[in-house]
Amino acid sequence: MNKKIHIIGSVGSGKTTLAKELSSMLAIPHYELDNVVWLRDKTGDKKRTEEERDSYLESIIQSESWIMEGVHLEEWVSNCFHGAEVIIFLDTNYSIRTYRIIKRFLKQKFRLERSNYKPTLKILYKMFKWNRYFEQVGKDKFFNTYAIHKNKVAVMKDRRSIEKYFNLRAQ
Template sequence: MKTKTPKKVHIIGSVGSGKTTLAKELSSKLTIPHYELDNVIWIRDTSGEIRRTEQEREEYLNSIIQSESWIMEGVHSEEWVSNSFQRADLIIFLDTKYSTRTYRIIQRFIKQKLRLEKSNYKPTFKIFLKMFQWNRYFEDVGKVHFFNKYDIYKDKIEVIQHTNNIREILQRKK
């Protein structure tokens, strides 16, 4: 029995794992809108970032996940995001190598500083250093936490090391 192409996809992974790139690619291929969890937390404004209240954040997230189709991506696996994992048809856990993510963090920072790549945030040296901390934390704590907490959805979780593998996954889901 073939399963249908997923209409609600949640992509999780560390900083530099390829979440945004994959979300954009899937969004284009499947003609499904994609959303970044960071933009659910933050209102991006020309004067700076404004953090949404918990209530605003949850209302915004719920409005997205109650829609017919979506691709959600982010590093977050806290309680406030749990409904998106529950409602997802497919959860993609990007488990790219730590060294690959580290390289991408450096590459992204250089491109952003040279204005070759757009950023939702101001690419400061402080944020650059924090990305290494977030990457290490995800490797040591976040990954374990995700699988402990969301193992109940193991039937719809696909772990991939390379985003090239997504084609196989989508073929199996058709």
């Protein structure tokens, strides 16, 4: 069983949902890279210094087991990819991600779903922009930058492929 899992994918690909499900199923704590970057507070989020961020991430990576999820591809995340036993690359269909972004925005706007940020039209626009960027640049950037880890990358396109992967791994 994999005890150190990194999940990467675009906005709306299902990273957080999968991380929560795997965390519950495998009894492994999950972390969001956005919460490694940002110190969440009721009075407003505060960006951690690079030193704080790197130290916090390193403390997670050094723990016995973890599930990390996020879209970050920058150098500061490289130790997380290195420490992972498996990297799940969620390659969900672009139109499905777009639908999920809209659905999430509406749920957060009507307070049916919790959010780490204020759901504004500006952030919705940014999510569309990030989704497009990931589709056009981010995928290739990941596979080019982290090609050294290709033997532990599992590309998942849909729910069925995720279930099949973990059922096969459990046997």
